[in-house]
Amino acid sequence: MIMADSNALALTVLAEHFAKLPGIGMKSAQRLAYHVVSMPDSEARAFADAIITAHKTVHECSVCCNLTDKTLCPICGSDRRDRSVICVVESPKDVTAFERTKEYKGVYHVLHGLISPIDNVMPESLRIKQLLARLQDGTVKEVIMATNPTVEGEATAMYLSRMLKPLGVKVTRLAFGLPMGAVLEFADEVTLYKALENRNEI
Amino acid sequence: MIMADSNALALTVLAEHFAKLPGIGMKSAQRLAYHVVSMPDSEARAFADAIITAHKTVHECSVCCNLTDKTLCPICGSDRRDRSVICVVESPKDVTAFERTKEYKGVYHVLHGLISPIDNVMPESLRIKQLLARLQDGTVKEVIMATNPTVEGEATAMYLSRMLKPLGVKVTRLAFGLPMGAVLEFADEVTLYKALENRNEI
Numbered sequence: 226m227i228m229a230d231s232n233a234l235a236l237t238v239l240a241e242h243f244a245k246l247p248g249i250g251m252k253s254a255q256r257l258a259y260h261v262v263s264m265p266d267s268e269a270r271a272f273a274d275a276i277i278t279a280h281k282t283v284h285e286c287s288v289c290c291n292l293t294d295k296t297l298c299p300i301c302g303s304d305r306r307d308r309s310v311i312c313v314v315e316s317p318k319d320v321t322a323f324e325r326t327k328e329y330k331g332v333y334h335v336l337h338g339l340i341s342p343i344d345n346v347m348p349e350s351l352r353i354k355q356l357l358a359r360l361q362d363g364t365v366k367e368v369i370m371a372t373n374p375t376v377e378g379e380a381t382a383m384y385l386s387r388m389l390k391p392l393g394v395k396v397t398r399l400a401f402g403l404p405m406g407a408v409l410e411f412a413d414e415v416t417l418y419k420a421l422e423n424r425n426e427i
Numbered sequence: 428m429i430m431a432d433s434n435a436l437a438l439t440v441l442a443e444h445f446a447k448l449p450g451i452g453m454k455s456a457q458r459l460a461y462h463v464v465s466m467p468d469s470e471a472r473a474f475a476d477a478i479i480t481a482h483k484t485v486h487e488c489s490v491c492c493n494l495t496d497k498t499l500c501p502i503c504g505s506d507r508r509d510r511s512v513i514c515v516v517e518s519p520k521d522v523t524a525f526e527r528t529k530e531y532k533g534v535y536h537v538l539h540g541l542i543s544p545i546d547n548v549m550p551e552s553l554r555i556k557q558l559l560a561r562l563q564d565g566t567v568k569e570v571i572m573a574t575n576p577t578v579e580g581e582a583t584a585m586y587l588s589r590m591l592k593p594l595g596v597k598v599t600r601l602a603f604g605l606p607m608g609a610v611l612e613f614a615d616e617v618t619l620y621k622a623l624e625n626r627n628e629i
Binding site for chain 2: 233234235236238239242245246247248249252253255256257258259260261262264266268269270271272273274275276277278279280281282283292293294316317318321410411
């Protein structure tokens with residue numbers, strides 16, 4: 226119970242739900258719960274519906290594992306994308322970041338995490354099997370490792386490159402135009418494009 | 428549209444709902460929406476239900492206008508509180524802050540805002556009528572103005588004190604142990620109790 230002194234149980238329950246979200250502390254959660262209560266009826270209902278709808282309709286693309294509400298995401302479904310290059314990223318947020326550069330014409334593969342034994346994230350819990358399946362028919366010539374330049378990001382890139390190189394595919398890594406320890410999602414477009422342009426074979 | 432490049436409409440809709448909440452920017456909203464999609468089914472459903480339930484069951488106490496899920500809030504319903512002293516606050520969060528001091532035994536009145544012509548908040552949109560109704564039967568001996576020490580908080584305290592003094596009730600103001608410009612909700616218990624203890628008649 227984060228607010229034992231609250232005088233409405235439903236408010237406490239809602240605040241606790243908000244507090245479970247990433248980056249939302251106890252004070253903010255309480256403030257958000259108060260805000261929801263003071264919303265017009267239609268808005269509160271629309272918010273709740275949006276949660277249910279997003280949770281129900283959004284799932285992983287059957288090719289790249291990015292989140293989408295169709296069978297194929299718009300990128301995998303497009304005939305203007307270069308299917309010979311796959312950019313491997315940690316999360317859907319990273320796809321959005323690369324798309325903002327408007328320079329990358331290849332496709333993506335979303336791992337949904339990075340190898341991190343300390344957090345109990347093993348290679349088996351990432352979408353690596355799905356990535357290997359995409360390399361079977363020989364269309365793919367290059368795989369770009371576009372994970373964050375952190376310990377986990379580097380480890381995952383190394384692990385994957387050792388696994389993919391024997392399959393005869395070129396494996397590259399984003400150039401370190403990005404400062405070490407940064408979070409990819411917040412990089413500006415130019416830095417991100419520079420990093421993409423200067424990628425090196427590993 | 429905050430995320431024109433998102434590849435799932437439902438995700439964009441949900442992120443927009445999050446972005447409408449106070450203190451949540453575009454990046455955080457996107458992150459929260461992704462988090463909701465990756466939640467277990469039961470948790471997403473419980474979150475949506477909590478919004479609906481809180482919005483439906485939580486309303487204003489018929490006496491003090493604090494938020495509650497009963498007709499009377501626990502404080503107005505308690506027989507251990509001193510009904511001769513009313514502490515007038517801006518919002519339910521402030522009641523929680525005073526209750527944390529565990530020193531105040533009187534009751535509260537929640538205005539749900541402060542007079543602020545620049546934001547188009549006029550005295551009529553606050554719960555002033557309900558406060559006046561509580562002063563009719565002569566039980567109340569003192570009204571403590573416990574609004575924030577900001578321009579709006581001071582103006583509201585002055586406005587109310589001019590309105591209440593002719594009714595023969597003692598009107599006091601929190602002592603300025605609180606630094607000017609601070610936000611009441613984040614004050615520590617001791618400072619808040621000092622401010623309550625050193626209140627002055629205005």
